[in-house]
Amino acid sequence: MLVAFERPAIDWHAVAPEIVLLSVGVFITLLDILFLEKARPYMAALSGLGILATAIPLLTLGIDGTERVLFDGAYVVDNFSLVLKAIFLLAGYVVILLSTNYIVEGDYW
Numbered sequence: 001m002l003v004a005f006e007r008p009a010i011d012w013h014a015v016a017p018e019i020v021l022l023s024v025g026v027f028i029t030l031l032d033i034l035f036l037e038k039a040r041p042y043m044a045a046l047s048g049l050g051i052l053a054t055a056i057p058l059l060t061l062g063i064d065g066t067e068r069v070l071f072d073g074a075y076v077v078d079n080f081s082l083v084l085k086a087i088f089l090l091a092g093y094v095v096i097l098l099s100t101n102y103i104v105e106g107d108y109w
Contacts, residue, residue, distance in 0.1 A: 008070070008071060011068050013057065013064075014068040014075070014077045016057035017057045017058045020054045020056075021050065021054045024049075024050030024053060024054070027050075028046055028050065031043075044096055044097075048093060048097075051089055051096065058089070062079075
């Protein structure tokens with residue numbers, strides 16, 4: 001008996017904040033690996049811009065206001081999850097601001 005695989009419907013707008021944050025993290029990691037000392041002064045600024053870029057789809061999801069449920073309820077985007085994501089983005093931004101001197105000095109190992 002042949003069982004057909006049904007591909008799940010993915011709402012890309014609902015997972016956009018995580019995708020943007022992951023993409024920025026990979027980009028910054030590759031930039032640090034490839035350019036080492038030359039890219040170090042720009043890491044904090046790029047990280048801050050990445051946090052701001054992640055906030056854009058988060059804000060559009062908040063303005064839209066509809067609850068989104070993906071993967072049979074395993075991933076839910078509602079007001080509570082959006083507020084928590086915003087709090088974690090703010091915490092990440094504060095960490096970036098506090099760590100700028102350590103990145104410039106190279107004292108993080």
